[in-house]
Amino acid sequence: MRKIIVTALIALSFLGCSSLQGQDYSTHKVTSGETLESISKHYKVSVPAILGLNPDARKGLKSNTVLIIPKEGTLISSPIRNVAVVNEVEKFISHKVKRKETLYSLSKTYNIPQAEIKKYNTFLYANNLRKGDELQIPVLKKVAETVGGEEGRTNTNVETEKNTSETTNTYVVQPKEGKWRIAYKYDITVKELEDLNPGLPEILQPGETIKVPNLKTKAIKNVDEKYSYYTVLPKEGFYRLKVKTGLDQAVLEQLNPGLAETGLKEGMVLKVPYDRSLAAENNSESIPMPGNELLSTNLASQLGVNKAGVKEIAIMLPFRLHKMDVDTADTKELIKNDKTLSISLDFYSGALIALDSLKKLGANLKVTVFDTKNMHSELLSILDNNNFKNTDAVIGPLMPKNFNTVASALRNDTVAVVSPITKTVTLGSNVFQSRASDADLEKAIIHHFKNQPATNFVFVSDQKHRAKSNTLKTEFIGASSVSSRNDKKTGKDAFYIFDQDIIKALKPGKNVVFLETDNSGFISNVTSILNSLNDSDKREITLATSGQNKPFEADIVSNYHLSNLKFTYPAVSKVVNEDENNSFVRTYEKQYGLTPNAYVVRGFDVTMDVALRLLTSDDLYLSVNDAPLTKHVESKFSYKKKLFGGYFNDAVYIVNYNNLKIEEVKQ
Known part of the structure; x- marks a missing residue:
């Protein structure tokens, strides 16, 4: 029966047990004509040393047999008996390699060292494991074997346990x-x-x-x-x-x-x-x-390497708690109907998860939350009755007027004030505008498409957006334009085009059609026509816009058409799809029983980003250089300094519809 030595020999003298000696081993595949003596000379080890590790070799060497060879210079002296722990092969199991299986996974499945799998499947010494390979997997049990005497006689000694080989x-x-x-x-x-x-x-x-x-x-x-x-x-x-x-x-x-x-x-x-x-x-x-x-x-x-002790953050949101009575029908109705309140609660729930995550990691933060009640007078009271000189950053308020008031009041103390959602704020020297501007969105989509080779560009717009469409058109050489038709009776925009209006502008090959409008009926009209003309054999049409808006999400607009047209647009945030198994989404769903909406995720991203920047830099201003680009769940932040002004985030995603999902387009 075949036996394989898998651990170092334990030298035992006649008087007792000596210390365990670890050894290094290599393997040798026997070729035709080789003898123990020739192998012994090649590796500069004694024949008894080879026999001690390969008892089956006493019966003669066969081609393709794999021997275990001790390292050069290892001698097994004849007066000492050695008890070797060996594995005895009970049987073999046939195994056909499946996709994604590796030697490691097989060794774990069968509780056997990878070396043993290779020894009985010698082609693996020269080749990688492949799907469909037929393997012989040995089933082993351990025995102890005494190796000793001048002639190297072996005596199988004590049976022990089933194989628990060290993997x-x-x-x-x-x-x-x-x-x-x-x-x-x-x-x-x-x-x-x-x-x-x-x-x-x-x-x-x-x-x-x-x-x-x-x-x-x-x-x-x-x-x-x-x-x-x-x-x-x-x-x-x-x-x-x-x-x-x-x-x-x-x-x-x-x-x-x-x-x-x-x-x-x-x-x-x-x-x-x-x-x-x-x-x-x-x-x-x-x-x-x-x-x-x-x-x-x-x-x-660097988290926890806080250079200046506790970092202080203030969050200002319009909760209007004075109008709420928890768990009453009126409160639930208020939350349902008051969009500002709903956004505030969603944003804050995301912020709480960010702060809780940081707290568990030992972050040194002090966070104070203020209810502005969406009242300017209340905001002034908060500013008058609280000392913000030691505050490192303020997140909020949401409303532009209130935000500008806070930023102006705290400017002399150089307290950084972060605008979390809105884009129309005054960019004072202490302001951090976290949302990319419309100009940045347009710049990003133009850059994305501008260098695409052999592409025909068409700009379709309603009458209201005609000027904007023409401005975009100037960025693309040879581009053409199509405008919506007017009502013959009233002369007003009728928000439709005919097939022939767009067909004459399209060319064989790649076409990118920009649609500039905020009318859902017009979007439905144009996307339906483009979808019918999208023939991959003759022409390939991609739909784009410089700024996606709510009408593109209207029920009247077919998502199938948008997906077929690979609808592409710039966005301040990407969308986390369900199959991404995102840990923030899992945490939120477990805690609240709901899938987080865009405002929840925004609350997490903005709060996490501000906190991490403060924890790893002296202040938010220095973090602009220390961390030029940060990414979180759906948002990314890359702040730039405006000359004689504050800081603006120009990080933009390019996303598209792909198989009815909205995915980030890698640049």
């Missing part, structure tokens, strides 16, 4: 090292690392000891800082990765040997060409947040 090793977490980095090093997914270490905390601490696969040193990957690394999300395929990274399947497989055989797996860490935003995520791996599986700047790595 893992211990690993000491290094500074700034997170789960993805360790998973990449040991060629496993983040989920597999977590399975190896039940109860593993989200934040790994330097010096912490964890379990990792038992790999040879040369098999452990190095993290090359010249590249970026991306963790595969649930249900993410090569198509979505190409959209996100611009890399097709062949390039990803070339960068990641073995990917072609295993396919993509959730939690798998892929090496990709250096990307600034991904590199920033890699640097922030140690502090995961709800909605930020990896924070997108190095803010997180």
